[in-house]
Amino acid sequence: MLSFEQELSGYDIKKWADWSLKLFYWSPSFSQIYSELKRLEKHGYVTSRTVMQDDVRGKRVYAITDTGREAVRNWSRTAPVEAPVLKHGVLLRVWLGHLTEPERLHEIVAEHRDNSERRRAEAAVDADAAHGETAWAYPELALKWAERYHAAERDLAEQMLRDLDELAASGRATEPVPLPPDSPSLAPRLPGVPSTE
Amino acid sequence: MLSFEQELSGYDIKKWADWSLKLFYWSPSFSQIYSELKRLEKHGYVTSRTVMQDDVRGKRVYAITDTGREAVRNWSRTAPVEAPVLKHGVLLRVWLGHLTEPERLHEIVAEHRDNSERRRAEAAVDADAAHGETAWAYPELALKWAERYHAAERDLAEQMLRDLDELAASGRATEPVPLPPDSPSLAPRLPGVPSTE
DNA sequence: GGTTGGTATTTCTATTAGAAACACACTGCG
DNA sequence: CGCAGTGTGTTTCTAATAGAAATACCAACC
Incomplete structure (x- = not known):
């Protein structure tokens, strides 16, 4: 920097x-x-x-x-061209879809889609702010890339919602056994358990 | 798991x-x-x-x-729906484009595009292998998502290449001062310096 | 006058990565 | 046969990184 x-x-x-x-x-x-x-x-x-x-x-x-x-x-x-590192909590929860009711999973992915659209719009604003400044030509390219990236992420979430609906309609979505109302919980932290005794 | x-x-x-x-x-x-x-x-x-x-x-x-x-x-x-974490070394190098010759930057992004296509194809193979197994219905959805994700990453790289060409054509791409042939180098590690003395 | 919020840095602990070491089994090769 | 290489399985050490909190000071606001 x-x-x-x-x-x-x-x-x-x-x-x-x-x-x-x-x-x-x-x-x-x-x-x-x-x-x-x-x-x-x-x-x-x-x-x-x-x-x-x-x-x-x-x-x-x-x-x-x-x-x-x-x-x-x-x-x-x-430097060698290395693979981007991704930690996608929402996708992890889809992968673990057997743990969650289909409706709840749908909600989670829908929220992610909305967040992606919001982030896309934010990147668009920033890209505009950088526009035309020669000193920021490359950062502007990166911002434009980010805008398209978040748009893609939004569309991928939308398609995932359709896939989830289809899975539910086919009857292959395995509904998990309901939880008792006061089940023990992991803190929302991944992938381990809270370090507290 | x-x-x-x-x-x-x-x-x-x-x-x-x-x-x-x-x-x-x-x-x-x-x-x-x-x-x-x-x-x-x-x-x-x-x-x-x-x-x-x-x-x-x-x-x-x-x-x-x-x-x-x-x-x-x-x-x-x-758990709250959190933003995915991304560490995109190639984009970081575009953002720092003023450090690199435009042709070299083009090569780096092109290599990333090719890598993305290869990863897309690999995910497609894995998704096929999971196909139809009810026990793997959700992992299969995640794999299909990965396939589309890598396709999007490939397309974003392709578009970045066009943006880079356009920037070079406009003359706003600032060519860095050439390096002497034996310049000191950071090990290909980011973002710090090697911890060796 | 007190609270909130921003600048600026340090310190502590916990998490995570990465490499290496160790141990054993199996396979292929000269 | 000996032996290098490869895969399974686990532990240990060091370094990198995150995250929260503590510290200070100033300015704005009610």
Whole structure:
């Protein structure tokens, strides 16, 4: 992110990542960002200086070095093309469809479809904001890709709803045994169990 | 995975996850699987027994308990619908397009398009293998979804290639300064630097 | 005057990945 | 026969990453 040639603090990076990077990559945690910046500086890939905001408060901003720029450029050009990593909780629950009543499963997928459409619209707004700025030509391409990606995700959910309906109509959907009203529950966390005793 | 009612060892789970779950979720590591099975057993969600394969060697297989089945069922029905997590290295490199020569970027995206088509075809084969088995009705739906997902990913890559060509034609693609032949390199790891001194 | 919210960073714990080591069985090959 | 390679099955170690909380200070708002 520093290769865009602006001085950034750890906090700046987190905000920017949440806003932009998040559309096609996970946004790293604060602890990750701050420790990584220190490591990058130790290796000479970035330098830092303290900017005073008033008499008392300062913040540390980082800038990329020539070494760092060449290193990240070299990475981007030569790293192997790897498969995207996906963690799709909704699909996991479809895969485990035998656990859920067909109507509830339908609801879950429908909610995902609606969320996808909302995310598509958000990406469209961001892509418009970047439009025309030469400095943001590539980020704009990524945003346009994100817009289409979420549209595809929405359509895939729509098709899944049809598949689920068809399965229910065919009678091959196995209804699970009903739960007692106060069944023990895993916290909504995946894939493990809560670490609490 | 144990809710499919088969006794499985940690090794079985890893193999199955690599084969099937991987299409829409990450496949957990061995260390994660084995420690999680122990924790699940401590909480009473699974039980285990040792199966002797010959006089010397045995393996530990796990089975879900009633408590465990109700817990995972409850999770699947009530967990909030969360956004899928995506880590798309190729898109990250497009976003950082100012670092790479346009021709090289084109190659990277083209390779990703080809990989997506290959993965689509693989999912199609697996979906056929599951076809018709009532016990695998939901996994089959997930596989069909994966097939369409990879087709969409392929098409999005194709469209990205057109966008890249258009950007290059417009002259707004900023060619990076050439690298000296022996530039320092980051290991192909993201987003940090290698931890070696 | 007190609450809320934003900036900015550190620290702690838990989760997860990844590699390696270990042990044994089976197969193919010279 | 010996032996390399491959697959099953599990454990252990280290590193990476997430997530929450704590700390501070300032500004805006009621």
